[in-house]
Amino acid sequence: SYVLTQPPSVSVAPGQTARITCGGNNIGSKSVHWYQQKPGQAPVLVVYDDSDRPSEIPERFSGSNSGNTATLTISRVEAGDEADYSCQVWESSSDHHVVFGGGTKLTVL
């Protein structure tokens, strides 16, 4: 089955740029979506289709996807960005199922 690999944690100082990766075999051929989850809250979609943002999400959030790695980039990081971030794809090559990455805890120093 398809596996998405994320680093368990990423740390960044306020105002800097955070990059969270999501690795998968030829993930560049799939649409990757990113969710932000703050403690005790439900996930919120922050980037979809590799690099699009829902209208309510700040432009500081962006995404890219190529080869075997997709990346969520958060520019000018704020304390309020501290959360868990998970990537997700739809796997339809063998059987049809949703795959989530293991999640990355973003810590704002």
Add this chain to the structure above:
Amino acid sequence: QITLKESGPTVVKPTQTLTLTCSFSGFSLTTNGVAVGWIRQPPGKALEWLALIYWDDDKYESPSLKSRLTITKDTSKNQVVLNVTNMDPADTATYYCARWQMWVGNNVFDYWGQGTLVTVSS
């Protein structure tokens, strides 16, 4: 305004069947390309997808849990129901339902419910 809300028992005993209901508003599960899915998250762990049911009644379940899952919909009530049989303490988790979009966003969960914590304990 799109909302989803999960309901069901907070505690179930081992071997029992869990029945969860997702009640939603602001969209229809008869719209082409729309589905509702269930996702769970054990305490401190990652999100795990469980099942999807589409507007045309097509269904997909997690391969690892397929034999224990049943997902159904009642479009007249705007509800989706998930049954999980033979519950085990390892199934203790927060269970979320979410709207799934095939076309507007390529197979993505764009709206989520608040989640409901289910504990499996005797």
